[in-house]
Amino acid sequence: MTTAVKAEKRQHMDIKKFLANNGALVGLLVLCLALFIATPDFLTAGNMLNIGIQASTIAVLAFGMTFVIVAAGIDLSVGSVAALSAMVSASMFTTAGLNGWVALLGGLLTGAAAGAASGMATAYGRLPSFIATLAMLSVARGLTLVISDGRPVRTADQVSFLGGNLGPIPMPIVVLVVAGLVASFLLNRTVIGRYMYAVGGNTEAARLSGIPVQKVLVIVFALSGLFAGLAGMLLSGRLDSAQPQAAVGYELDAIAAVVIGGASLAGGVGRISGTLVGALVLVVIRNGLNLLNVSSFWQQVVIGLVIALAVGIDVLRRKNTIH
Amino acid sequence: MNGQPILTLDKISKSFGPVQVIDEVTVSVHPGKVQVLLGENGAGKSTLIKMMAGVYQPDGGRILLDGKPVKFRDTNASEAAGIATIHQELNLVPTMSVAENIMMGRFPKRFGMVDRAALRKQARAALDLIGLDIDPDQPVGELGIARQQLVEIAKALSLDARMLILDEPTAALTRREIAALFSVVHDLRERGVGMVFISHHLDEIAEVGDSVSVLRDGKFVAEVPADTPEPELVRLMVGRDISQQFPRRREYTGPSEPLLHVEGLSIKGLVNNMSFTVHAGEVVGLAGLVGAGRTEVVRAVAGVDPYDSGSVTIRGRRIPRHNIGAGIKAGLGHVPEDRKVQGLVLDASVNENIGYATLASTAKAGLVDFKGQREKAQDVAGKLRIRMSGLDQTVRSLSGGNQQKAVFGRWIAAGAKVLLLDEPTRGVDVGAKVEIYELINSVTAAGGAVLMVSSELPEVLGMSDRILVMSGGHLSGELAAEDATQDKVMTLAVRDVVRDLEDKS
Numbered sequence: 001m002t003t004a005v006k007a008e009k010r011q012h013m014d015i016k017k018f019l020a021n022n023g024a025l026v027g028l029l030v031l032c033l034a035l036f037i038a039t040p041d042f043l044t045a046g047n048m049l050n051i052g053i054q055a056s057t058i059a060v061l062a063f064g065m066t067f068v069i070v071a072a073g074i075d076l077s078v079g080s081v082a083a084l085s086a087m088v089s090a091s092m093f094t095t096a097g098l099n100g101w102v103a104l105l106g107g108l109l110t111g112a113a114a115g116a117a118s119g120m121a122t123a124y125g126r127l128p129s130f131i132a133t134l135a136m137l138s139v140a141r142g143l144t145l146v147i148s149d150g151r152p153v154r155t156a157d158q159v160s161f162l163g164g165n166l167g168p169i170p171m172p173i174v175v176l177v178v179a180g181l182v183a184s185f186l187l188n189r190t191v192i193g194r195y196m197y198a199v200g201g202n203t204e205a206a207r208l209s210g211i212p213v214q215k216v217l218v219i220v221f222a223l224s225g226l227f228a229g230l231a232g233m234l235l236s237g238r239l240d241s242a243q244p245q246a247a248v249g250y251e252l253d254a255i256a257a258v259v260i261g262g263a264s265l266a267g268g269v270g271r272i273s274g275t276l277v278g279a280l281v282l283v284v285i286r287n288g289l290n291l292l293n294v295s296s297f298w299q300q301v302v303i304g305l306v307i308a309l310a311v312g313i314d315v316l317r318r319k320n321t322i323h
Numbered sequence: 324m325n326g327q328p329i330l331t332l333d334k335i336s337k338s339f340g341p342v343q344v345i346d347e348v349t350v351s352v353h354p355g356k357v358q359v360l361l362g363e364n365g366a367g368k369s370t371l372i373k374m375m376a377g378v379y380q381p382d383g384g385r386i387l388l389d390g391k392p393v394k395f396r397d398t399n400a401s402e403a404a405g406i407a408t409i410h411q412e413l414n415l416v417p418t419m420s421v422a423e424n425i426m427m428g429r430f431p432k433r434f435g436m437v438d439r440a441a442l443r444k445q446a447r448a449a450l451d452l453i454g455l456d457i458d459p460d461q462p463v464g465e466l467g468i469a470r471q472q473l474v475e476i477a478k479a480l481s482l483d484a485r486m487l488i489l490d491e492p493t494a495a496l497t498r499r500e501i502a503a504l505f506s507v508v509h510d511l512r513e514r515g516v517g518m519v520f521i522s523h524h525l526d527e528i529a530e531v532g533d534s535v536s537v538l539r540d541g542k543f544v545a546e547v548p549a550d551t552p553e554p555e556l557v558r559l560m561v562g563r564d565i566s567q568q569f570p571r572r573r574e575y576t577g578p579s580e581p582l583l584h585v586e587g588l589s590i591k592g593l594v595n596n597m598s599f600t601v602h603a604g605e606v607v608g609l610a611g612l613v614g615a616g617r618t619e620v621v622r623a624v625a626g627v628d629p630y631d632s633g634s635v636t637i638r639g640r641r642i643p644r645h646n647i648g649a650g651i652k653a654g655l656g657h658v659p660e661d662r663k664v665q666g667l668v669l670d671a672s673v674n675e676n677i678g679y680a681t682l683a684s685t686a687k688a689g690l691v692d693f694k695g696q697r698e699k700a701q702d703v704a705g706k707l708r709i710r711m712s713g714l715d716q717t718v719r720s721l722s723g724g725n726q727q728k729a730v731f732g733r734w735i736a737a738g739a740k741v742l743l744l745d746e747p748t749r750g751v752d753v754g755a756k757v758e759i760y761e762l763i764n765s766v767t768a769a770g771g772a773v774l775m776v777s778s779e780l781p782e783v784l785g786m787s788d789r790i791l792v793m794s795g796g797h798l799s800g801e802l803a804a805e806d807a808t809q810d811k812v813m814t815l816a817v818r819d820v821v822r823d824l825e826d827k828s
Contacts, residue, residue: 191686198679201668208627208665209679209733210651268670 023313024260024277028284035288042291049170051280051287053238056172057082057231059279061250062257063183064115064227066275069258070187071220072200072267073129077118077136079250081225082232083243084140085111086155087147089233090242093156100156107159108229114140115225119218129221137251145244152241163237172234179230184272186223196220200267256303257282260310281306327390328353329486329517330375330406335384337370342712344370347384348543350536352486352517357508359520359528359549361560362538363752364722365710368521371538372488375519376408377401407479408488411495413471417464422446424463425478449481450474453507469500473507486517493522494750505531523752525553561754568753569785570760574768575604582654582772583741585624588633593619595797597633601741601772606763608787609776611816615793617776618660621743624774625657626650637741651680653741656734658727660745660776666730667718674700674714676729680737703732708758724755731762742766744775748782760786780809794818 019026035042061078068075089107092098098106114136121132162171187193195216198206207213231250236242261278263270285306289299328351337345345367352358352375360368373379374386377395385392388404395401415424422443423430431441446459455473463471472492479487489508493501508518508531520532528535532549537559545559583601588594594616601607609617623630629645636642637653650657659665667676677700685692685699700714707728711721718729727747734742744763748756763773763786777783783790790802792815800815 189691190689191683191691192689194675194682194691197671198668198675201671202664204665205667206679207647208625208657208659210648211679211682212648268668 021262022274022277024262024274024281024310027310028277028281031281031284031288035284035291038288039291042288047287047291049173051283052173052176053170054287055279055283056176057234057247058250058253058257058282059176059276060179060227060231060234061254062261062275062279063179063272064224064231065251065254065258066183066261066263066270066272067187067196067220068129068224069255069263069265070200070267070270071196071217072203073122073217073220074255074265075115075118075133075221075224076130076251077114077133077140078224078228078231078254079247080137080140080144081111081114081228082235082250083246083248084114084144084147084232085229086159086232086236086242086246087144087153087244089159090153090155090236091147093159094154100158103156104158104162104233107233108226111229111232112222112226115228116218116222118225119221122221123214123217133221141248148242148244150244152239152243154241155236155239159233159237160240161237162233163235163239172238175230175234179227180272180276183227187272192216192219197268200269202268253279253282256307260307262314278310281310326353328387329389331387331390332371332374332381333385333387335371335374335381335386337374337379337381337383344541345374345381346541348538348541349384350543352519354485354515354517355512356533357512357518357520357531357549359522359532359535360538361528361535361556363560363754364724364750365540366538366560367541368538369490370541372408372490372519372521375401375406375488377406402482402484405483405485406488407482407484407486408490409472409475409479409492411491413468413475415463415471415475418462420460421450421457421463421466421474422459424474425449425459425481427478445481449477452480453477453510467500469496469503472496472504476507480511480516484516486519487511488519490521491523492520493524493527501527523750525556528556557753560752568757569782570757570764571606571786571788572764572768573604573788574764575770577603577770579603579605582638583624583774584636585620586634586636588620588623588630588635590616590619590623590628590630593796594623594630595795597793597798599791599798599801601774603770603772604767605788606767606773606775606786608783608790609774609793610780610783610790610812611793611799613778615816616796617793618745619796620793621657621745621774621776622659624650625655625743627657627659651737651739654739655741655743656680656737656739657743658730658734658745658747660749662723662726662730667726669719670717672715673704673709673711673718673721673729676718677703677732677736680733684737699736700732703736704729707732707735707762722752722755724751724758727751727755727759728762731759735762735766740771742771742773744773744777746777747775748777748779780812783812784809792816 041047061082065075065078085107088110089103092106093100093103118132118136121127122129162175164171166174195211198211199213199216203213235246257278258270258275260281261274263274282303285303286299289302331351332349334347334349335345336347348371350358360371362368370379374381377398377400386395425446426442431438431445443459450457453473453476455477457470463474492504496504529550534546535549535551536546537544539560539562579602581600581602586598588597597620611617622628624635626645626647626649634641637650637655640653642649642653663669674697678696682691685695697714704714709725709728709732711725718726748759751759767773775786784807788804790807790812791798792800792812794816799818802811
């Protein structure tokens with residue numbers, strides 16, 4: 001074999017490998033292509049920005065969820081925590097009359113604190129994360145209603161800015177990109193990020209290697225809460241008010257995005273880039289079905305099937321590449 | 324050999340990607356005979372039996388069933404041909420009854436409901452096939468591992484299996500349980516069932532086997548009778564003479580400072596007032612029966628489990644109780660009992676597994692030093708001769724010996740001075756064992772100290788400089804290497820058991 005042919009073959013293998021490892025991305029591109037052909041309304045600047053804005057909340061929640069799922073946990077509370085963070089922030093500004101920056105920071109810290117609480121219940125209280133965060137789902141939603149008495153509260157200008165525009169670019173998209181880069185950096189470059197993979201891959205082996213598993217878990221859930229808090233800022237900022245019933249059920253979208261992005265619920269596997277693609281897949285499907293005037297009832301059916309299909313393909317792929 | 328074989332793998336080959344795992348190997352299984360497959364980990368035994376069972380399909384060669392070529396598309400096809408595999412990890416549902424497990428997937432039905440009476444009767448018949456007297460209604464999880472294995476064999480026979488593949492069936496059994504298993508094997512042989520037997524214990528081969536096929540690096544080496552002397556079997560398997568099974572060398576000449584000192588260590592109900600010291604350059608063996616408290620001592624010293632009283636001092640530093648990180652900082656390394664469950668993140672790479680203990684200490688401002696970690700892992704993997712396609716290979720796909728070396732590698736990379744080894748050569752083949760012993764030699768030659776727990780007495784006797792014997796949770800005696808014998812160790816090991824029995828009578 002000549003070197004040229006060999007090189008070509010290697011390139012061919014690389015492409016094949018890339019496609020096999022990025023099934024969700026391929027799916028997303030096919031989806032976009034199909035929508036581009038089906039409707040002229042899809043590929044317009046306005047619609048693209050629209051998709052970006054819609055994706056921002058889910059993606060930010062899902063980035064936080066990626067930490068948790070990589071560490072072999074699950075966080076059911078992110079939707080409620082997002083709502084609580086937004087409500088605390090808005091109340092600090094409107095009711096307590098605090099500075100807008102303080103209110104923004106307070107909202108984010110509320111998210112982190114709620115996450116840390118779930119983390120401690122998991123790490124030190126030995127509750128399964130499913131149970132600990134199921135409890136937090138209810139507690140956080142309840143507190144949101146208590147604080148607001150069930151009424152919307154106006155947000156600080158600094159929070160509303162996050163929902164607004166920076167020149168022609170919507171701020172949620174900027175936040176999405178920055179949050180994604182930070183999350184990816186944390187997961188790939190830092191010691192704590194690599195510890196998450198080790199803890200998720202084999203908790204006992206990680207512990208015996210001297211990895212402080214309990215601290216890692218608290219940090220993981222605190223990060224998930226922090227990202228949920230940020231998502232809460234985006235949501236409330238867009239409406240200029242924190243809604244007591246905001247983000248109900250968003251945890252399921254976040255989990256779906258992470259799983260479509262190739263993470264394993266068994267832990268130890270997952271990437272931020274995959275999660276972003278997963279979130280985009282969900283949003284593009286919803287957007288496309290809207291453009292095609294498909295009823296929102298049917299949209300739920302389609303989304304469910306897509307989740308099953310995406311994970312099913314992934315399972316098959318893994319089975320075929322055991323060696 | 325007499326008669327036609329049940330199954331023949333004829334010049335069979337298999338590769339995974341660029342790696343040729345099996346290269347033109349021929350093996351036959353005859354009715355009423357036990358064919359032993361012998362080879363080091365990674366020699367291709369598992370791949371070979373997986374082709375017999377239809378898990379993998381060969382790339383070259385033929386599979387002959389009763390002399391006729393067949394293709395096993397999947398495991399169902401081989402099962403239909405009467406071939407059953409008894410895996411190391413058993414395929415039983417622990418919470419369901421013995422009868423339900425035996426009849427799994429073919430429950431007798433009456434009016435659309437499970438016919439309990441028939442279920443029990445058919446299960447009983449299956450158990451009778453191997454003379455196993457247990458209650459069919461008992462949940463399988465309540466049985467010991469040996470009986471679970473026999474239940475699985477009964478299940479296979481009730482499915483009309485005429486060929487059984489036994490993949491390391493004795494690995495987790497006691498002597499008595501092994502004897503019971505072998506008597507079942509003898510009965511099955513009488514009844515014309517053909518068997519494939521894999522074991523790392525050479526002494527079992529003559530007892531249970533008829534003929535031995537030796538594999539090395541995926542190639543067929545020889546077929547010899549089962550009563551071939553052990554040294555000859557080892558030579559065939561490893562491809563060279565292993566002149567010394569336990570090559571202990573004492574090359575350390577520095578001062579013999581105490582590196583590990585344990586004082587009055589007690590864990591309620593498990594360990595009672597253990598005190599001992601391990602010095603630089605020394606290997607101390609910790610012997611005793613299963614349940615004597617050896618692993619508990621090691622885990623307490625490593626900080627994995629808490630203890631109730633006593634103290635642990637490493638290189639002059641008192642180590643806080645139940646604190647793994649503090650021990651590691653003081654120079655401790657712990658190779659745990661079960662490498663797959665406690666030692667390794669199986670789906671992570673060799674590189675990452677070697678690096679876990681040093682990830683934080685080499686980091687700058689919380690950022691991983693990827694380059695430095697990789698260089699160190701490369702260096703350690705080279706020194707330990709970990710056989711892999713590269714540092715990025717997942718640990719799961721390495722052989723047992725190489726997996727164990729990766730756990731060692733983590734502590735070598737961390738520069739550990741005191742190694743706690745819990746069954747360091749369990750499930751590791753002969754060649755890799757010697758490499759691990761050499762590793763222990765090089766650790767002590769560099770002034771390190773080793774505390775080794777092992778259930779294999781020859782290993783304890785061969786590699787230790789001093790032997791501590793535990794019995795019933797406390798230290799029942801200490802022997803110097805030169806005057807230790809198996810008898811002396813065993814006498815100390817059962818001392819408390821004997822005393823307990825005398826107390827009771």
